[in-house]
Amino acid sequence: MTDKDLTIQQVAGLTGLSVHTLRYYEKIGLMEPIRRAKNGHRSYHMDDMEWIRLIVRLRSTGMPIVEMQRFADMMRMGNAGISRRRALLEEHEQKLMLQAKELEDTLAVLRDKIAYYRAWESGEHSG
């Protein structure tokens, strides 16, 4: 309705999700039903955007959809769900810290091998 509302296409552009995925996430209850314009089209508001950006973050760092659904359910419980929401986020935090460690380890292995290959390549050159 107002200037600030966004079409599904625009939200896709802003979030990196496809329009298919946006509809899919709504269908499976990962988002509250989005308000519709008079013609039936989805009309995304700023609060929707904030939530979408959060779940995009959670997804891209490996949280499975069922877990995000649980989180969404806890949002619907209002204040009653706050400590459970915190627990869920803390669990994800722990996983991310492990992930970060593994990532650093793998980066070290990669750099080692790259250096080795590079040395071999320049030896080949002069040999």
Place this chain on the structure above:
Amino acid sequence: MTDKDLTIQQVAGLTGLSVHTLRYYEKIGLMEPIRRAKNGHRSYHMDDMEWIRLIVRLRSTGMPIVEMQRFADMMRMGNAGISRRRALLEEHEQKLMLQAKELEDTLAVLRDKIAYYRAWESGEHSG
């Protein structure tokens, strides 16, 4: 044959892969055909282990199987494949650096929300 050889079960235990997955990886050419004992059972050697640990690392940091297959093919090319192997690892390195950044950003968001929830919870307590 020697004491150092390992059964598929042992390799599964050491690498975290299932025996199913180990056979699957061999079938799709992600590993060279593993030597067989007289009874036809797979007999893993130390060089196999090193390779398996590498591909486990690459998988767990998000490299798709087709890409690891390409890498395995380059291994079979011997020295001729070295610079292409380096290029592939450098590409993965770039992706991991982006991944690490996103992970840190998400950790920051998570900690922010956790702190917010925690504050709310203690307010609730005393209020």
Place this chain on the structure above:
DNA sequence: GTACAACTTAGAGTGCACTCCAAGTCAATA
């Protein structure tokens, strides 16, 4: 000798997260 466990194979089945399709509605433009 027979039960059992650990292995073998080809191929079928599963779970996840999308991704697409067909048919229809609506508003604007030629």
Place this chain on the structure above:
DNA sequence: TATTGACTTGGAGTGCACTCTAAGTTGTAC
């Protein structure tokens, strides 16, 4: 008035990476 394009829906299809099944073989323990 007819076409275009962006949207709507329920439901089917896809791709990836396993994961499991069925049937068979082999070696050890009772």
